Amino acid sequence: MSELVLHEYAASGNCYKIRLTAALAGKALVRREYDIMQGETRTADFLAKVNANGRIPVLQVGERFMPESNAACVYVADGTALIPADPFDRADMLRWMFWEQYNHEPNIATVRFWMGWIGEANLNDLQRALLPGKCEAGTAALRLMDEHLAGREWFVGDGPTLADICLYAYTHVAEEGGFALAPWPAVRGWIARVEALKGYIPITA
């Protein structure tokens, strides 16, 4: 396999997903940091060479570039037990990863970014109008996770998969956006199981 280079902003949960996947899969990553607060992923050079969409993370494999965090996790975990062999379970893993990007990340990650990076006082009018809906939808996402995890250890099948890694990334720091985890015991138990996995690394590593 070619050298894997992660173009990232380390505090981003989307970037952390890929680092955590690599750590659990025992794969090495070279890391390149960009300051998104200074617009370093919107330069002409970045747009032309790394990602025309102007976003991180991007996984570089040799001379090829792969945006989209969850797709990069699939590439890094290819051939490992983090991707189920059964076709239904494998698609079901992707189901949770698509759900994460549609129902979870735009609410929980966005509110964390607004509160922790931009700052509530600096939100513009549109962000301020969206905030209550995003808080409500983020809480609904945590509720749905808690209901799914009640009586089971992992999102899909009997062991950890990329569905767990991708959902863990922003869930375990949801309180940084003001989302309480205390009401969701099944989620808290699952977070502890992820953190006990062999090879686990924290978001700050």
Place this chain on the structure above:
Amino acid sequence: MSELVLHEYAASGNCYKIRLTAALAGKALVRREYDIMQGETRTADFLAKVNANGRIPVLQVGERFMPESNAACVYVADGTALIPADPFDRADMLRWMFWEQYNHEPNIATVRFWMGWIGEANLNDLQRALLPGKCEAGTAALRLMDEHLAGREWFVGDGPTLADICLYAYTHVAEEGGFALAPWPAVRGWIARVEALKGYIPITA
């Protein structure tokens, strides 16, 4: 393989993706229609049995249920040439499918729904405030597709994959949301190639 039942609202591009995948893969689907405008996917029965997230499409495989349109396409296309064998290409196909759900569908599909189903005059204040940003982001998504397709026939590799099917679903009806396709010749050429595929069915089929 168990019988495949598609719980759907036929005019939804997300539902059509799965029908088109099944048609191209030569797989049979049983179809069950719900009227989303009458709240038929938010009933207690639907939430308990089909999808706790209250959304269609859901693919039923025997007694198991799979929400998330793009994940259902992966299950239906398993083992066919619509999913590349090469690990990078396979992850790159998913990259475009995640991008579709994050950057394309929430803009192009949502604006189509607002304009064509709810009606511009009936939008609430928040929807009205979001509309200009969604129109701009939808146009940016079409531009990025056009740039990617310039000089190539398909999104990934040398043949059609699920990336093409999933992006085609809402792109080819984007004008119903007021998005012009005329400025994007590479997108229009690619739409014609999708529509020439053996087994192709239109969204109205």
